[in-house]
Amino acid sequence: xxxxxxxxxxxxxxxxxxxxxxxxxxxxxxxxxxxxxxxxxxxxxxxxxxxxxxxxxxxxxxxxxxxxxxxxxxxxxxxxxxxxxxxxxxxxxxxxxxxxxxxxxxxxxxxxxxxxxxxxxxxxxxxxxxxxxxxxxxxxxxxxxxxxxxxxxxxxxxxxxxxxxxxxxxxxxxxxxxxxxxxxxxxxxxxxxxxxxxxxxxxxxxxxxxxxxxxxxxxxxxxxxxxxxxxxxxxxxxxxxxxxxxxxxxxxxxxxxxxxxxxxxxxxxxxxxxxxxxxxxxxxxxxxxxxxxxxxxxxxxxxxxxxxxxxxxxxxxxxxxxxxxxxxxxxxxxxxxxxxxxxxxxxxxxxxxxxxxxxxxxxxxxxxxxxxxxxxxxxxxxxxxxxxxxxxxxxxxxxxxxxxxxxxxxxxxxxxxxxxxxxxxxxxxxxxxxxxxxxxxxxxxxxxxxxxxxxxxxxxxxxxxxxxxxxxxxxxxxxxxxxxxxxxxxxxxxxxxxxxxxxxxxxxxxxxxxxxxxxxxxxxxxxxxxxxxxxxxxxxxxxxxxxxxxxxxxxxxxxxxxxxxxxxxxxxxxxxxxxxxxxxxxxxxxxxxxxxxxxxxxxxxxxx
Numbered sequence: 001x002x003x004x005x006x007x008x009x010x011x012x013x014x015x016x017x018x019x020x021x022x023x024x025x026x027x028x029x030x031x032x033x034x035x036x037x038x039x040x041x042x043x044x045x046x047x048x049x050x051x052x053x054x055x056x057x058x059x060x061x062x063x064x065x066x067x068x069x070x071x072x073x074x075x076x077x078x079x080x081x082x083x084x085x086x087x088x089x090x091x092x093x094x095x096x097x098x099x100x101x102x103x104x105x106x107x108x109x110x111x112x113x114x115x116x117x118x119x120x121x122x123x124x125x126x127x128x129x130x131x132x133x134x135x136x137x138x139x140x141x142x143x144x145x146x147x148x149x150x151x152x153x154x155x156x157x158x159x160x161x162x163x164x165x166x167x168x169x170x171x172x173x174x175x176x177x178x179x180x181x182x183x184x185x186x187x188x189x190x191x192x193x194x195x196x197x198x199x200x201x202x203x204x205x206x207x208x209x210x211x212x213x214x215x216x217x218x219x220x221x222x223x224x225x226x227x228x229x230x231x232x233x234x235x236x237x238x239x240x241x242x243x244x245x246x247x248x249x250x251x252x253x254x255x256x257x258x259x260x261x262x263x264x265x266x267x268x269x270x271x272x273x274x275x276x277x278x279x280x281x282x283x284x285x286x287x288x289x290x291x292x293x294x295x296x297x298x299x300x301x302x303x304x305x306x307x308x309x310x311x312x313x314x315x316x317x318x319x320x321x322x323x324x325x326x327x328x329x330x331x332x333x334x335x336x337x338x339x340x341x342x343x344x345x346x347x348x349x350x351x352x353x354x355x356x357x358x359x360x361x362x363x364x365x366x367x368x369x370x371x372x373x374x375x376x377x378x379x380x381x382x383x384x385x386x387x388x389x390x391x392x393x394x395x396x397x398x399x400x401x402x403x404x405x406x407x408x409x410x411x412x413x414x415x416x417x418x419x420x421x422x423x424x425x426x427x428x429x430x431x432x433x434x435x436x437x438x439x440x441x442x443x444x445x446x447x448x449x450x451x452x453x454x455x456x457x458x459x460x461x462x463x464x465x466x467x468x469x470x471x472x473x474x475x476x477x478x479x480x481x482x483x484x485x486x487x488x489x490x491x492x493x494x495x496x497x498x499x500x501x502x503x504x505x506x507x508x509x510x511x512x513x514x515x516x517x518x519x520x521x522x523x524x525x526x527x528x529x530x531x532x533x534x535x536x537x538x539x540x541x542x543x544x545x546x547x548x549x550x551x552x553x554x555x556x557x558x559x560x561x562x563x564x565x566x567x568x569x570x571x572x573x574x575x576x577x578x579x580x581x582x583x584x585x586x587x588x589x590x591x592x593x594x595x596x597x598x599x600x601x602x603x604x605x606x607x608x
Contacts, residue, residue, distance in 0.1 A: 030111065030124060031058050033055045033126045036048070038130060040093050041131065041134035042092060042101035042102070042134060043134060043169070044169075049092060049134075050090050051129065052088065053065065053078075053087070053089050054088045055088075057085055057087075059115050060083035060084055060115065061084065062079040062080060063079070063112045064111075065078060065109055066109070068108045069108055070103050075228065090225065090226035091226055093129075094228070104133045107131060108127075109128060111124040111126055138168045141167060141237055145162075145165075146239075146242050148161055151243070152246045153204065154247070155210065155349065160200040161202075165199075167193070167195060167196075170192070170193055170194060170224070171223060172190065172223045172230075173189070173222050174187055174234070177218060177242075178217040183206075185211075186221075207348040209350075211244055213244050214243075214244055216242050218240045219238050219239065251344055256344055260286070262286040264283065264340070266282045267359065268480055269359065269362055272332065280322050282320055283308075283320065283340055284318055287314055290314070290315050291344055291346075294342070296340075298338065299388070300419035300422050301394050302354065303394065305327050305333055306326060327390075334366075334388065335362060335365065335366045337420065337421065337477065338358060367417060370405065370407065374404045376426070376433055376434060377400070377401045377433075378396045378397065379430065381397070381398050383427065385416075388424065394418060394424060399509075402424075409428055413428065444491070444492040445492055447489065448487075449488075450486040450488060452484055457591075458591075461588075464493070466519065470490060473488075504547070505519075505547050506542060506544055507542060507545065516545065524573070524583055525582045530547070564578075564606050565603055566598045589605045590604050
């Protein structure tokens with residue numbers, strides 16, 4: 001055989017190897033190939049937005065499919081590492097090199113495979129695929145339903161809102177709830193195929209706590225998995241909103257009452273002046289079950305003054321604490337009444353319960369409104385105040401009024417007296433100055449020393465004044481006992497002035513018929529008759545009431561007295577209505593303290 005003939009033979013052999021692709025080992029072959037669609041479009045609509053290829057070989061292989069056409073060729077990965085006999089991939093018509101959808105046209109599909117012996121298959125023909133342009137492509141996710149659109153998640157509840165949706169292409173999907181630019185909840189990541197699916201949300205945040213009321217954005221984070229090289233960073237699609245209303249953001253009060261059954265101070269006054277008397281005050285809380293709690297001293301506006309028990313777990317029982325009269329920064333508190341506020345912690349949920357028992361702080365700074373008094377009225381639906389101490393939040397509602405502490409406006413805010421002993425600031429835009437008729441001048445006062453058997457009612461009757469007047473003059477808590485030797489300011493006797501124009505009272509926050517009657521030295525019955533009121537209905541802020549002059553209570557006629565035995569549900573109002581008399585007459589006839597509750601079985605003389 002000549003050299004020239006050998007060269008021609010080798011050239012022919014090499015050309016044949018290129019023209020007829022196959023493995024060098026004849027043992028491996030493509031046993032089947034299928035594709036889910038012959039025509040696709042990027043994202044799709046009238047035609048599919050992706051295609052599924054399935055290729056089987058007689059021996060384990062790895063490699064890719066090459067789509068060639070329209071002057072473009074792009075690679076469709078099968079397996080780059082693992083050797084498989086079955087290759088199944090989802091693919092969207094995307095050019096990884098140009099980072100753009102594949103141009104419309106017809107593409108030839110060819111396989112490039114390698115077996116475990118590194119034998120190569122180059123350009124094995126598989127068929128063709130047609131790519132078209134879609135004028136109205138589908139989003140990844142559509143047909144979303146948020147049910148219900150208004151949701152009220154409850155403490156310890158198992159209810160959830162369902163979010164059915166349709167997925168148009170293979171993807172990894174994750175529910176994501178947002179508010180004010182921040183993600184508050186993220187669900188689990190799920191790799192899904194196209195079709196109908198559903199996710200749920202129980203109204204909690206990432207920590208498991210029920211979210212606050214408001215409107216939240218419902219989003220889906222996703223990564224489309226039918227690309228050759230799926231993204232490592234999620235994209236997002238907003239699909240709607242949900243409104244959270246009446247949610248148990250805090251542990252509800254009914255639950256708090258089950259855990260913390262009582263809290264009280266062991267003395268009535270704290271005056272930390274270093275004399276060894278009332279320099280500190282002790283208090284105690286009672287738990288009915290094991291609980292993690294934190295105990296705060298709060299002022300009249302509910303703002304925390306100090307943390308006297310840090311968060312820790314207690315067994316059922318009664319526990320004591322001590323307050324030295326300071327705030328969080330070690331400064332002395334302002335004169336006023338202070339209360340016990342307990343925070344209960346259950347997992348991610350927290351809640352607060354406040355108790356009415358109070359201690360009076362004396363000997364510190366006295367907060368006083370301007371004199372003569374000037375007030376502002378809230379004109380917005382709600383207004384946020386920044387209150388003492390440390391600028392804590394306090395919400396006022398439309399119609400609330402506050403005395404000014406200063407007329408100076410600083411940074412667009414007034415300084416006001418929010419509650420006794422509590423200052424705060426409020427935006428000028430949230431209030432209007434109140435023009436009120438001049439208040440009557442304070443009466444002349446005299447000193448009175450509490451004696452054994454004295455009550456506020458007895459002292460008020462003795463000096464021809466009202467309980468409310470004595471409470472106001474002395475900053476008292478009418479629910480607490482007087483003590484022997486206590487010094488009180490009482491109005492000095494003065495000649496009554498003749499009545500002129502009728503007095504008009506504008507109802508304010510906290511007003512009741514009893515408080516108004518005490519303030520003006522009249523009776524509930526007289527106010528009800530003068531204004532044709534239904535005493536069973538609530539007063540409303542801003543309501544105008546005509547205050548009659550103090551009526552003379554007639555002496556009961558000499559007759560056999562009627563004795564009433566108090567039963568469950570009785571009140572002075574119910575009893576007076578039953579017998580056609582007045583509350584004042586029953587109080588006087590029985591020498592009652594109206595600030596105290598009646599008790600079942602109590603005998604009352606009913607004046608006729």
